Amino acid sequence: MDQLPNLGREQEMLDSMGLKSIDDLFSDIPEDVRRIDPLPLRGPQSEEEIWADAQHLLGANIDLDSRPSFLSAGLARNFVPTMVPMLATRGEFLTSYTPYQPEVSQGMLQAMWEFQTMVSELVGLPVSNVSMYDASTAAAEAITTAVRVKGRKATQKGVVYVSQFVPPHRLSVIENYTQGVGIELRTLEHNSDGMVNLEAASAAAGACAVYVEQPNAFGELDEGITQIKEIIGENTALIVGVDAVSLGIVEAPGNYGADIVVGEGQPFGIGPTAGGPIYGLFACKKDYLRLMPGRIVGKTLDEDGNDAFTLTLSTREQHIRRHRATSNICSNETLIALMGAMHMALLGPEGLEKLALRVAATTEVTKQAISGIPGVELVDPKTPNFREFAVKLPGNAADAVAHMDAAGVLGGFPMGEWWDSMSSYLLIGCDERTTQSDIDALVSALMAWVEEVSA
Amino acid sequence: MSEIFDFNGAKGSGWSQPEPMKEDAINTIPSSLRRSTLPRWPRASEPELVRHYTWLSQRNFGIDTGFYPLGSCTMKHNPRINERIVQLPGIDRIHPLQPEHQIQGLLSIFYEMQEMLEICAGMDQVTLQPVAGAQGEFTAIRCIQEYHRQNGDIQRDKVIVPDSAHGTNPASAAMCGYEIVEIPSGEDGRLDLDALRAAVGEDTAAMMITNPSTLGIFEPDIAEAAEIVHTAGGQMYYDGANFNAILGKTDPGRMGFDAVHYNLHKTFSQPHGGGGPGSGPIGVKFHLADFLPSPIADREEAEDGGATGDGYRYFWRTPPNSIGKVQQWHGNSGAVVRAWAYYRRYGRELELMSEHAVLNANYLRHQIMNPNREHQNSIHSMPVDGAPTEVVKHEFTLSMMPLKETTGVTGKDIAKRLLDYGYMSPTLYFPMIVPECLMIEPTETESREVLDKFAEDFLTILSEDPEVIQTAPHTTDVRRVDEVLAARTLVLRKEFED
Numbered sequence: 001m002d003q004l005p006n007l008g009r010e011q012e013m014l015d016s017m018g019l020k021s022i023d024d025l026f027s028d029i030p031e032d033v034r035r036i037d038p039l040p041l042r043g044p045q046s047e048e049e050i051w052a053d054a055q056h057l058l059g060a061n062i063d064l065d066s067r068p069s070f071l072s073a074g075l076a077r078n079f080v081p082t083m084v085p086m087l088a089t090r091g092e093f094l095t096s097y098t099p100y101q102p103e104v105s106q107g108m109l110q111a112m113w114e115f116q117t118m119v120s121e122l123v124g125l126p127v128s129n130v131s132m133y134d135a136s137t138a139a140a141e142a143i144t145t146a147v148r149v150k151g152r153k154a155t156q157k158g159v160v161y162v163s164q165f166v167p168p169h170r171l172s173v174i175e176n177y178t179q180g181v182g183i184e185l186r187t188l189e190h191n192s193d194g195m196v197n198l199e200a201a202s203a204a205a206g207a208c209a210v211y212v213e214q215p216n217a218f219g220e221l222d223e224g225i226t227q228i229k230e231i232i233g234e235n236t237a238l239i240v241g242v243d244a245v246s247l248g249i250v251e252a253p254g255n256y257g258a259d260i261v262v263g264e265g266q267p268f269g270i271g272p273t274a275g276g277p278i279y280g281l282f283a284c285k286k287d288y289l290r291l292m293p294g295r296i297v298g299k300t301l302d303e304d305g306n307d308a309f310t311l312t313l314s315t316r317e318q319h320i321r322r323h324r325a326t327s328n329i330c331s332n333e334t335l336i337a338l339m340g341a342m343h344m345a346l347l348g349p350e351g352l353e354k355l356a357l358r359v360a361a362t363t364e365v366t367k368q369a370i371s372g373i374p375g376v377e378l379v380d381p382k383t384p385n386f387r388e389f390a391v392k393l394p395g396n397a398a399d400a401v402a403h404m405d406a407a408g409v410l411g412g413f414p415m416g417e418w419w420d421s422m423s424s425y426l427l428i429g430c431d432e433r434t435t436q437s438d439i440d441a442l443v444s445a446l447m448a449w450v451e452e453v454s455a
Numbered sequence: 456m457s458e459i460f461d462f463n464g465a466k467g468s469g470w471s472q473p474e475p476m477k478e479d480a481i482n483t484i485p486s487s488l489r490r491s492t493l494p495r496w497p498r499a500s501e502p503e504l505v506r507h508y509t510w511l512s513q514r515n516f517g518i519d520t521g522f523y524p525l526g527s528c529t530m531k532h533n534p535r536i537n538e539r540i541v542q543l544p545g546i547d548r549i550h551p552l553q554p555e556h557q558i559q560g561l562l563s564i565f566y567e568m569q570e571m572l573e574i575c576a577g578m579d580q581v582t583l584q585p586v587a588g589a590q591g592e593f594t595a596i597r598c599i600q601e602y603h604r605q606n607g608d609i610q611r612d613k614v615i616v617p618d619s620a621h622g623t624n625p626a627s628a629a630m631c632g633y634e635i636v637e638i639p640s641g642e643d644g645r646l647d648l649d650a651l652r653a654a655v656g657e658d659t660a661a662m663m664i665t666n667p668s669t670l671g672i673f674e675p676d677i678a679e680a681a682e683i684v685h686t687a688g689g690q691m692y693y694d695g696a697n698f699n700a701i702l703g704k705t706d707p708g709r710m711g712f713d714a715v716h717y718n719l720h721k722t723f724s725q726p727h728g729g730g731g732p733g734s735g736p737i738g739v740k741f742h743l744a745d746f747l748p749s750p751i752a753d754r755e756e757a758e759d760g761g762a763t764g765d766g767y768r769y770f771w772r773t774p775p776n777s778i779g780k781v782q783q784w785h786g787n788s789g790a791v792v793r794a795w796a797y798y799r800r801y802g803r804e805l806e807l808m809s810e811h812a813v814l815n816a817n818y819l820r821h822q823i824m825n826p827n828r829e830h831q832n833s834i835h836s837m838p839v840d841g842a843p844t845e846v847v848k849h850e851f852t853l854s855m856m857p858l859k860e861t862t863g864v865t866g867k868d869i870a871k872r873l874l875d876y877g878y879m880s881p882t883l884y885f886p887m888i889v890p891e892c893l894m895i896e897p898t899e900t901e902s903r904e905v906l907d908k909f910a911e912d913f914l915t916i917l918s919e920d921p922e923v924i925q926t927a928p929h930t931t932d933v934r935r936v937d938e939v940l941a942a943r944t945l946v947l948r949k950e951f952e953d
Binding site for chain 1: 458459460462466467468469470472473474475476477480481483484485487488489490491493494495496497498499501504505507508509510511512513514515516517518519520523525528530532533534536538539540541542543544545546547548549550551552553554557558559560561563564571574575586587588589590592593597600621622623625626627628629630631632633635672673675677678701703704705706709710720726727728729730731732733734735762763764778779780781782783784785786787788789790792796799800801802803804805806807808810811813814815817818821845846848870871874879880883885899900901902903905926928931932933934935936937938940941942944945946947948949
């Protein structure tokens with residue numbers, strides 16, 4: 001009866017209803033669709049047995065903390081303050097539903113309103129929702145939002161320019177979200193040094209939106225991105241995807257004209273957790289408010305005139321507007337956003353700056369160390385990087401990763417998995433936890449492989 | 456009331472960090488790109504924040520706080536072993552792009568879950584990638600869209616939904632570019648086959664429907680409905696929100712569906728977390744399997760016994776005509792692992808869960824509706840039941856319309872008054888076809904005593920002074936919240952004075 005309080009009392013409950021058996025409760029299922037045989041599944045387990053199997057199976061995985069790791073590609077091998085999971089998994093938060101009854105949900109509502117404020121401050125835009133699924137759906141829905149807002153005045157109807165260097169797994173999500181609703185994606189070209197081609201950007205004036213990432217898929221920061229808004233003008237939305245941690249030292253996109261900012265919230269609040277649950281950041285200018293996706297918390301008053309919080313602008317949402325809703329999103333990632341809020345609050349402004357500086361420092365030290373290996377070249381030697389940088393190897397990067405793996409180093413991400421033309425490119429990701437001995441291990445493992453292929 | 460921004464101590468951080476590896480790291484950022492002013496985040500110490508968030512948690516109602524009969528949401532108990540497991544480094548500290556041999560345990564759990572979900576729903580292939588029920592709907596409709604395109608059926612531009620459908624159904628189909636055809640329910644709240652026959656045609660891409668319906672009643676004509684849609688060349692999509700009612704008793708495959716989504720956060724106990732995370736895997740029949748998002752977990756026999764010792768090597772596989780990705784990685788793996796732990800507790804006895812969910816729903820309905828109880832006077836003023844049926848499945852609806860007509864007390868008033876009694880309100884005003892609707896889903900994890908007490912309190916409320924009900928809640932952290940003011944003033948963040 002551990003999970004079922006009424007196990008063993010079924011008959012007395014049935015009797016009180018004048019029913020004979022459990023089967024009576026399912027008599028409304030027509031016989032031709034009824035399942036007669038038991039489910040062909042394994043037998044039940046006790047909590048102890050489940051724990052043992054979980055330890056065995058998950059213990060067969062090699063976790064990122066167990067060896068030098070330089071795999072990032074959009075997720076951060078972060079350190080989450082101990083307080084965060086302890087407080088966020090308090091049952092009152094963990095086991096609550098969407099706060100549709102504000103009178104008994106002030107805790108989560110206030111935490112999300114505070115989250116909105118911190119995200120808004122981080123990216124430099126006035127409005128934030130309480131999270132999207134991840135960076136990719138945040139980017140995709142930013143694009144559909146921009147088309148709704150800018151569609152009428154746009155001279156290039158339904159056209160959105162997307163940076164050439166958006167990682168394909170994110171671009172694929174964007175394509176799925178835009179393909180059926182009259183949006184045409186065009187590629188915004190980059191120059192040979194990895195920076196956005198600003199002349200090409202001028203062709204986007206009059207389109208509905210431009211989507212760029214800062215840093216791009218190679219971890220490169222691009223000063224030109226700060227000029228794009230001026231080039232494309234008021235009638236075209238600038239959407240910027242960010243590395244949230246970088247904003248401790250890199251300018252907030254809202255301050256250089258971004259209309260919508262999206263990004264992965266994961267570095268704040270939760271480990272990489274095999275890719276989910278994580279959460280997407282979504283913030284925008286006020287003109288986008290009524291056509292944006294996701295839940296929003298507003299501050300108001302209760303009947304007695306006391307401050308209170310509630311979900312607001314719900315008329316955009318699917319449960320009210322149905323097929324005319326701005327999005328189908330219902331469940332979001334609130335609990336993970338709560339973890340993010342706790343992490344951000346613990347950091348405070350100075351802690352954020354320091355965190356960003358730690359990542360910048362390890363990126364730079366690793367980059368210098370790697371560029372000293374003969375035969376290994378930085379892809380774009382002159383560009384500044386944050387968290388990640390790409391190098392060109394004297395051979396196949398997937399082979400290099402496999403070779404380093406055998407030496408106990410997770411050496412990065414082979415970019416040929418994203419773009420066929422880049423099979424010799426290795427994307428090396430650093431983070432605040434990267435140590436000098438990690439870097440030494442990477443250098444010697446990579447050097448050993450280079451020597452082998454060069455021999 | 457205190458807000459987090461009231462903490463504004465000296466410069467510094469509430470969290471200790473090592474110093475940067477290199478002193479002048481700021482110089483790696485070109486001066487034109489440097490941030491000029493830091494975000495105005497709070498400056499607070501750990502003890503202050505622990506107290507702040509503890510206080511906030513105490514102002515929030517979860518299943519752990521009390522009975523949560525929120526219809527359509529399946530607010531069942533969340534076993535704590537699941538939370539302990541996802542703290543293991545073998546899930547928390549895993550990157551989805553790690554080489555396959557480093558994540559054999561994760562892949563084996565994915566494979567086991569795909570297989571289990573396929574069996575439970577009578578489907579041929581499952582993907583765990585969609586991260587919410589609505590995203591599952593979207594993903595399945597995308598696969599159906601590609602299927603029709605491959606068959607040259609590009610004229611199929613309409614998706615049919617009953618008027619009692621969850622709002623996500625039409626919203627998801629619309630995001631794929633489909634026009635929505637809404638068909639009215641019959642007078643008994645059930646699917647109207649004549650209306651369906653009139654709606655289908657060469658332009659039908661799919662029908663989306665949940666069964667049991669949002670009224671908590673099983674659609675007896677579901678197989679015939681599937682035949683009508685299939686004959687017209689359309690596909691049948693099963694919204695799995697109400698799967699908790701039928702697991703092990705029937706399945707969407709038998710009913711004639713081609714695609715289905717599961718809500719791991721409903722049926723398989725992933726906590727709802729104040730609105731998410733969810734997890735919305737989908738299962739499809741063979742003819743749709745090639746279109747599923749990439750990747751799917753697969754396996755082959757391993758001569759060395761495999762890393763987990765079960766004789767298999769696991770790997771990621773991309774379906775040949777894959778639509779690509781709907782989430783950047785492999786879905787909400789943490790939710791999949793929690794659901795796996797939940798499944799392992801039941802194994803082949805999963806149907807016990809549905810039996811008890813349905814037993815509890817019928818029992819509670821009986822306790823509220825039974826006219827022989829001592830609250831007979833209240834019963835006479837009772838609303839008519841929104842679901843005219845002998846037995847319901849895992850949830851049921853009550854219409855408060857008669858009560859409103861006689862006393863002016865609305866469904867919303869009752870919902871707010873229930874908060875004073877220490878209950879979460881039932882789902883309010885959904886489905887829209889039931890006037891003044893309360894939708895109640897007790898789940899299998901509530902005891903008979905809780906159900907008895909809730910029924911008793913519910914009936915007590917009906918005989919209370921209408922004024923007391925209409926001004927409820929009286930004992931909550933805040934009184935009735937002014938939502939109109941919120942939408943008018945739009946105070947969506949803290950405004951700082953400087």
